[in-house]
Amino acid sequence: MNKNILEICLSPDLGGLELHVKNLAQHLNSLVVINSTSKLETFFKDSPYTYKKIGRRSFFPLAKIIDENEIDIVHLHWTKDIPTVVLAKLLSKRKPKIVQTRHMHMTRFKSDFYHKFLYKNIDTMIAVTHLVKDQLNEFIPASVRPQIKTCYIGASTPSPLSDEDKKELKERYNLKEEFTVAIVGRIEKPKGQHIVLEAVEKLRQNGLKAKTLVIGHAMDEAYLTELKTKYPKDVFTGFINNVSDLMQIASCLVLATQKETFGLVLIEAMKCGICVLGSNQGGPIEIIDDNENGLLFESMDSEDLYNKLSLVVNDTQLQQQLAQKGKEKANLYFDSQTQFQAFKNILENL
Secondary structure, three states, rough: OOEEEEEEEEEOOOHHHHHHHHHHHHOOOOOEEEEEOOOOOOOOOOOOOOOEOOEEEEEEHHHHHHHHOOOOEEEOOOOOHHHHHHHHHHHHHOOOOOEEEEEEOOOOOOHHHHHHHHOOOEEEEEOOOOHHHHHHHHOOOOOOEEEEEEOOOOOOOOOOOHHHHHHHHHHOOOOOOEEEEEEEOOOOOHHOOOHHHHHHHHHHHHOOEEEEEOOOOOHHHHHHHHHHHHHHOOOEEOOOOHHHHOOOOEEEEEOOOOOOOOOOHHHHHHOOOOEEEEEEOOOHHHHEEEOOOEEEEOOOOOHHHHHHHHHHHHHHHHHHHHHHHHHHEEEEEHEEEHHHHHHHHHHHOO
8 A cells, every 4th residue: 555554453352353453454564553451462472563552542652653654544443542543643743544443333423522523533434334334324413424434344264174173173172073053252241152052052952962162251250150150061162363263163153242233253154164143133134144145043032043053953954055155155245355455445545
């Protein structure tokens, strides 16, 4: 690109949003600014990519970084970073354009003076789904509304595991020939791990060999303890880096979040060639064409999820067909290189 881009994310967490920042910064070979306590540092400290650390509200240091690195565009992701980025822009000599990728739903009007001031200083907002784009147009007053674009988040094609590697992974996590249902994400109640565990338990109660593979770190330790106590037959991996490897040893993957904004994990699983099921709220309905390349179930309804899991457990041909069609759609519409190029085109035209 002929513009200097700065990627910024001062979130201390490590989820899909934060990992997208990492992937995008590496793809653009751009400077990235992260929180002083960010878990993202583990991905940058031993890499050739340039990064800097600042505190949550460090707009003076950020303004200095902008000027010293002749930044043309600051691209932010975490909504809580908007005030810091706007103030840094106003304090800087460069006065870069501000672009925000909106990863979360917007649910209320932003018409007070404070929000009008912030949005007036943002040049472009990129919605990760068409639903989010509609919300931005609805809730941000036209007088201060930045231009709104839509750009999906893509996933790369994973390296396929050999049969021997799959066998070794299954042995490591005590998986045999069960129908294995994976769920990936931070462990907290809104993510719906309990819904998946309830549905898989019902499969077992009805004579099917099934197991849940719960992948992710705990945001709510009490919730995790409750789940482990109630479902001792299932597997809890904690945080892992090789998520796509574990997806490849699963029979299917479920996204059970009450209302997921996008659902990158679905695309990653589709790329792995496994069947996916998602709740019928938010982003999954823009990814899954029900009964064509995956299955949708009633959000937070374990009984409906059980019924949909029963379909693919008892019909191997359907399971394989959904997996193949899902892989084809992910490769066509949600490939990381395709979406990175779409994003670069947006920035080039600012």
